[in-house]
Amino acid sequence: MHTLNFPRYSFRFKNSENKVAVFDELRKKFVLLTPEEWVRQHVVHFLIQEKKFPKSLLNVEKQLKIHDLIKRYDVIAYRPDGSTHLVVECKAASVPITQETFDQIARYNLALKATYLMVTNGLQHYFCQLDYAAEKYHFLTDLPEWT
Template sequence: MKNSGLKTKTEDGVTYVYDIIRKKYLVLTPEEKVRQTFVHFLITRLGYSRNLIRTELGTRYHALSKRTDILVFDTAGQPYMLVECKAADVKISGQVIEQASRYNLTLRAPYICITNGKSTYCFHIDFEGGSTTQLSAIPLPGDGSASF
């Protein structure tokens, strides 16, 4: 994924990126660059509505307060896809996938994606059947089909 479409500015030697979801500038950390690039990808390439995307949304896991990197909702307002973002130099490991899965126990989104901007893994979670299937692409909005 390219970072095209990201609006940045530099003030006092610090670079900021504009978050089109929260409508404010944030410090451009390596993880924030991946998050913002993926949000732009979801909207411009896959056709997701920015109105159905939230970044850094608070959630709870057991008694702990956590924040989701990106949470996409369906048109009924239910969690549809949880996206866990890591900095480009962080390897996507089983531990990272488990972290996203734990967050999703409360949210129950049928799709989970994990990305570091270089590699992206996507899974379909069947809560009724108790199975997880790795997908070859990111699901498109609404119909559950997948495409890159």
């Protein structure tokens, strides 16, 4: 797997039927290690270890219904009241971040109404904060720590 633009983290791996799996701390199980999953696992560790997000408020790979279509978000962080704090869209390192990627997370956010969005392919990270009152978003140089 690619070396990503994140701090180094410790992961647990296992081989099964000639496939490598990585342990997901949130799902509490081993999942197939794909290039996108490698990025997703780094994001989870980044949010917990660097940004101090509580594990109990993070969720990965759940279904979301948008205009009668079933989609799956990569990572979401909730606030204690159940509202959405952050939505993360992960791509494999080999996938460039394009306008289409931003459009995808924007569609998800129509239903989720997060305060922050993060788009990453593990090499490039983009963060923005949404201002719903002014109907604007602001790109940030980094994601704020959990407060």
